[in-house]
Amino acid sequence: MENRRVTMNRHTNLLQLEEHMYPLVDVKTPNVFRNLFPYSEIPKIAFNDRVVPHHMPDDIWITDTTFRDGQQSRAPYTTDQIVRIYDYLHKLGGPEGRIRASEFFLYSKKDRDAVEKCMERGYEFPEVTSWIRANKKDFQLVRDMGMRETGILVSCSDYHIFYKMKMTRKQAMEHYLSIVKECLEIGVSVRCHLEDITRADIYGYVIPFCLELMKLRQHYGIPVKVRCCDTMGYGVNYPGAVIPRSVPGIIYGIMIHAGVPSELIEWHGHNDFYKAVSNSTTAWLYGACGVNTSLFGIGERTGNTPLEAMVFEYAQLRGNLGGMDTTVITELAEYYEKEIGYHIPERTPFVGKNFNVTRAGIHADGLLKNEEIYNVFDTEKFLNRSAEVAVSNTSGAAGIAHWIDTHYRLKGDKKVDKNSELVTMIKAWVDSQYEDGRVTVLSDKELEAVIAETCERLGITLK
Known part of the structure; x- marks a missing residue:
């Protein structure tokens, strides 16, 4: 102990005692920490x-x-x-x-x-x-x-x-x-x-x-x-x-x-x-x-x-x-x-298709009023991805219009109005789905298909 030097730690600005040297411990049999890693059981997390x-x-x-x-x-x-x-x-x-x-x-x-x-x-x-x-x-x-x-x-x-x-x-x-x-x-x-x-x-x-x-x-x-x-x-x-x-x-x-x-x-x-x-x-x-x-x-x-x-x-x-x-x-x-051609799981944070998509009806209502309520940060600013609301029986015309705008990345005067004929027709289709007993939210593919069909009937494009 007396031969160990006292030195200044420049990171903490505190004096410290020089540590012991650590020689190789050349064991004859392997130490596999069987107490922590008993292979036939779940590994243990121990504390000292x-x-x-x-x-x-x-x-x-x-x-x-x-x-x-x-x-x-x-x-x-x-x-x-x-x-x-x-x-x-x-x-x-x-x-x-x-x-x-x-x-x-x-x-x-x-x-x-x-x-x-x-x-x-x-x-x-x-x-x-x-x-x-x-x-x-x-x-x-x-x-x-x-x-x-x-x-x-x-x-x-x-x-x-x-x-x-x-x-x-x-x-x-x-x-x-x-x-x-x-x-x-x-x-x-x-x-x-x-x-x-x-x-x-x-x-x-x-x-x-x-x-x-x-x-x-x-x-x-x-x-x-x-x-x-x-x-x-x-x-x-x-x-x-x-x-x-x-x-x-x-x-x-x-x-x-x-x-x-x-x-x-x-x-x-x-x-x-x-x-x-x-x-x-x-x-x-x-x-x-x-x-x-x-x-x-x-x-x-x-x-x-x-x-x-x-x-x-x-x-x-x-x-x-x-x-x-x-x-x-x-x-x-x-x-x-x-x-x-690599598929990223939809719920993967920051990169998955659904990472900033709100599906629960009560959450969607909050997001439409103020996206900070249910979005982790300004995903539009940092990831070029707007917060989205999944469409269900509780979405209403405003929720459907928001979904179309964000999914197709429509900006400014290109955004669809919640009172437009397109949104009215999509809402009627959505309502019919739930009147027939559906309980799950609509998938992106389903909505993309019905929007494409409706746009064709109306002679419009979403750009």
Whole structure:
């Protein structure tokens, strides 16, 4: 105790006692935290009430894995689609580069063609980075393509080290460090993907490993990033929860005890337990500068943290959009639906067809009087999407006119009047539906069909 130094913490401006060093604990048998993860039962969330402080970095950002993790769960994108989406990400991220980087596979010619075309765009952000297999041939490919950073897999739980890799912790660490050194030798920055970190021994393996990574960073003078991968979605954001499930505990340990700067820490979450967004936000709050996402959450199993969700998390935490153009989110959703053929579930926040559609009659009445009552924010301003009211027996002529105006995006003098012949005829049809015993709201397709037929009879068009 007496030999430990007292230093000033420049973030809190408080004196603190230098922490103990954390050597590798090279166990003979794997620690799979069976008390927390009893496979034949539901995983446990345990607490010890050890609370760590908030440590929000001065600058936070989003990174993207749409073309890497996102492509592992769907049909591969074409080269043209990748380049088009990359253009959208650049526009969405804005001049401050809130979407800092995007990662790509390099395995196939199609992947490499897409990388080259994206790099030819000359955008500073998102930076084009790669994800490769850990071998010299792939390292050389990264350098030959002029990329400054690559990700490599460094699985860190005993589940992976003992059961998948058939190694001890010491063997795994030595193997990983040799790979990192090879990459740094050719001048390429390494992003270490600590797979399955929420089932790993944080103080017995993860922190000792990160301490070694920081030594390599200092020796070579090249950034070495740490990506905390919640591969199975086990992370929780609750204060006082025990590690390895505690997101605050993981970020605090890596930052404070392993000495990894916030700008080199990134969170990569999965949504197996519906916590991807809250865990990513928590990582920001406790010291990670980066959160890794994919568009619409497309990814392995239940998916990744949705990129669009973190855009609005950023705005809520910072009080501004950091230069991001959120209307691009709607453009991306339309591109996926119309050009790629990917169906976005209707109730998906911010991008689903029905995310700002009010269906309950009493809610619709409130929305028509003042949309702030039932709309999360000005969706017309931020997403180019007006709040809509679904049509039912309680909608009335005003509700039908509102539906037509918003659904067909009619503005100014193009809007339909609630007393028009078109609205009167549609209302008569709607009333007849419910007089025959219908109890559900009318679908968009039903309304589109009857409006098209009525417009044809009246000789008018909605433009």
